[in-house]
Amino acid sequence: MSSRQSNLKTEYVRIEGVSKQFGSFSAVDNVSLSIYKGEIFCLLGGSGCGKTTLLRILAGFETPSVGRILIDGQDMTDTPPFKRPVNMMFQSYALFPHMSVEKNIAFGLEQEGIARNEVQRRVAEMLDIVKLSEFTRRKPHQLSGGQRQRVALARSLVKKPKLLLLDEPLAALDRKLREHTQFELINLQEQLGVTFIVVTHDQEEAMTLGSRIGVMNKGRIVQVGTPTEIYEYPNSCFVADFIGSVNMFKGKLIEDEPGYVRIACPELDVNVFVSHGISSAPDVGLNVAIRPEKIDMTRTAPMQKENFTQGIVKEIAYMGDISMYLVQIPSGKMVRVTIPNIERQVDERISWEESVYLSWQSSSPVVLSQ
Amino acid sequence: MGGVCLFILAVVQSSGPLTVNGRRIVIAWPFIWLLLFFIIPFLIVFKISFSEARLAIPPVAPLFEWVSSTKNFVLTLSFNNYLFLFSDALYINTFFYSIKVAAVSTFWCLLLGYPMAYAISRADPVRRNLYLMLIILPFWTSFLLRVYAWVGLLKTDGLINNFLLNLRLIDEPLTLLYTDFAVYVGIVYSYLPFMILPLYSNLEKHDLSLLEAADDLGAHPITAFFKITLPLSISGIVAGSLLVFIPAVGEFVIPSLLGRSDQLMIGTVLTNEFFSNRDWPVASAVAIALLLFLLAPIKIFQYYQDRETEAAL
Known part of the structure; x- marks a missing residue:
């Protein structure tokens, strides 16, 4: 290369x-x-x-x-x-x-x-x-x-x-x-x-x-x-x-610092903490985009204090190398999560109707103007 | 003659194994048609060509005869009619003249028809049907009338001569009617649609991205035409040429009305033998000889059609 x-x-x-x-x-x-x-x-x-x-x-x-x-x-x-x-x-x-x-x-x-x-x-x-x-x-x-x-x-x-x-x-x-x-x-x-x-x-x-x-x-x-x-x-x-798939949440800027921002996302039920500054006018509506592979899905609550929510698994699409989950969060919105199928045993994997925690790192979200 | 083409094409194309019954029935229908209206009449003509002429009704001696004196069937095969064709210079002469007239007319049809077919195939799709309609429109008038109309145009005090005289382009009227030229005009005018339609249906299917590819590879549009469009339209050229050439060889109305009186075409000879001389056997021999000769171009047509079918797979 x-x-x-x-x-x-x-x-x-x-x-x-x-x-x-x-x-x-x-x-x-x-x-x-x-x-x-x-x-x-x-x-x-x-x-x-x-x-x-x-x-x-x-x-x-x-x-x-x-x-x-x-x-x-x-x-x-x-x-x-x-x-x-x-x-x-x-x-x-x-x-x-x-x-x-x-x-x-x-x-x-x-x-x-x-x-x-x-x-x-x-x-x-x-x-x-x-x-x-x-x-x-x-x-x-x-x-x-x-x-x-x-x-x-x-x-x-x-x-x-x-x-x-x-x-x-x-x-x-x-x-x-x-x-x-x-x-x-x-x-x-x-x-x-x-x-x-x-x-x-x-x-x-x-x-x-x-x-x-x-x-x-x-x-x-x-x-x-x-x-x-x-x-x-x-x-x-x-x-x-257009490129890949993405979870998009509408939001509003509530904290705007050069080093980080915090965005209120009613659709996500939690505020999103983003560890980099953005250039945007404060009152303009924003979109927070998180790629499905950048969301971690666990049965137990994650260690982090922010950037996680809960949901229930509604759909699973098994694609061999990865599985794609559609998780319904309390607002009713479906969140798309992809998990690599590292382990071979099927019974260890998260299944339908299970309650899960979705979490992501503060560097993962992309903030886009609407 | 069109029947000949059709029949031979049908035989060759259906020679593959037929297994489905339904398909057999569908194919049987044109076969029955051809059997009744082409093969049986053809066999009768073929039979008559080996008979002797006699003054009777019909004016033909039978091939099989029951001779009561010897109590035997007697088969009388006469090759005299064919030998007669070769012995009299009239037949060979008219034969070659007919081929010349047909060939020249086909050439002009191609020269005029190709650009027209090309233009229609490249025209706006909405307009194409209109143009095709205009090509076919003359068929709505009787063929005979249209040929007669040319007499009025070509004769010494006809439209064309008067026009040219009035423009002072000529001082004396031109001899246009009753010449080879008039026959060419008549045949080209009458048969042009038969050249244009197969050419159009070929050209219309061309993939225009091939020309773009040629253009992209550095070929000037004129080069691209000769290297791409022309070779790919060979089967259309052959089809159109045969559709003009074959009926033109046997044409008898146009040369009778517009042509020279001192030079007959084979179609006229055939008519004369049959109706004036009432010599059915010689007329039949002329027809069979003509058919055998025309088989060659039909075979060429076949060859190109097969090749195209293969290429399309």
Whole structure:
């Protein structure tokens, strides 16, 4: 992972105030973003959030209504796709059905008028990298989903682009293959030093692949940061809720000190003590967000004086590695708690209708404005 | 001729093992239709082509005859009709002329039809049906009337000549009617929809992201057309071309009304043999020879259709 961090911070792509209108609908709304050389940048968001439109603007398939695109310092806003030093891997792969694997991969090089020997050499090299050397003569319809994905990847990488755009690169693969391919992608990216911009709706994928993530909502970038920053320090209720799951409680600031704050949460029946200061006006309503895995669930009362409440287990979802509990607290609100299944004996685990204590550390809650 | 295509396609496509009874019944229906209205008439024509002509009703000598003197069935097979086709230059000449006319017309249909089909397939989906409707609309008028209308347009004091004379683009009227050109115009005009519709249904199914991919990989849109769209529409081109070529070879109304009087087409020869000369056996031999010749393009069509079916799997 160290090499993923090493060559950051040289700006390669610059998106300046880009908006895209389709009729009266703003698909992309005033997005400004810098993407660094050699990183994997993930654009994450739900369907219709504008992430794919932004990617298509970068590829040149759409022209922004407003704003500029700079790649390696050059204004590319009006450059047609076939003249951009950018390649894209399509969600549907868009492999040419009438061409063999070899021809598909060679297509891009042939357009540059590269000598046949050189084309063959580079295609063979690429086939070797994606481990498809045995399938050169096959047509796309004779390949499995995973193989097609690798052909698409090889085809988009063979021209040695400085920037590769990937539209939901793993969406069509099944879960096991997806996990495996994620690491392959990261290795390939490190090996070739290409800058990746990945569009995905899958937060797990974004977290694994991305050196940085840009979360999008309604055409806007709402937060940009490393996976850890996005997950542990979400800057809005939307991000906290979109990435992972979260328990959200409405609250009001009652003590505001530089080193700590105390928030009254009627829904939680107790005041929440947070061991770091926040920047917020005192009377504004707040949200306190606590991740399910950061809540401890015990049968006996915890040692701490604050930051705990009681409840009754209403639902249990066993997922193998972890179990997810829905605990009803006295206000009637359900609190989501996840507990790793460390012990194997089932009878030791907390069961339905048991009365439990829920506690959390004072550094765990994230305070968000409403 | 359309019946020939249909029948052969049906035979080849259903040659796989059939196990489900319900499916058999469904497939049986077109088979019965083809049996009654194509195979039986075809066999009759086939039989007549081996008979001798005679002055009688029907004007054909029977193949099987009960000879009472020897108390035997006698089979009289005559290949004279086929030999006659090759002996008389008229038949070979009209045959090749028909193929030339059909080929040239098909070429022009393709050249005109492809851009039209392409444009419709890329048009706003709401508009597409309107455009298709406009392509089909001429069929609502009688075919014969539409061909006659061309006489009025093409004749010496017709609309086109008068228009050009009035514009002073020409000093003397052009000879347009009763030429090869008029036949081409008539066939291209009449058969263009048969080229456009299969091409449209092919082009409309194309995945546009393939063109984006080509664009992305550095191909100019024109290159992308020739490397992606054109190869992928081959089966549409073949289907449309056959739908124009096969009926055009046997076309007899258009050359009769618009064509030269000194050069017949095979369809006209066939009609003359049958109705004027009342030589049913030679007419049948012409029909069978034409059919055998047209089997080749149908086979090509089959090949491409099979390949496309395979690729779609």
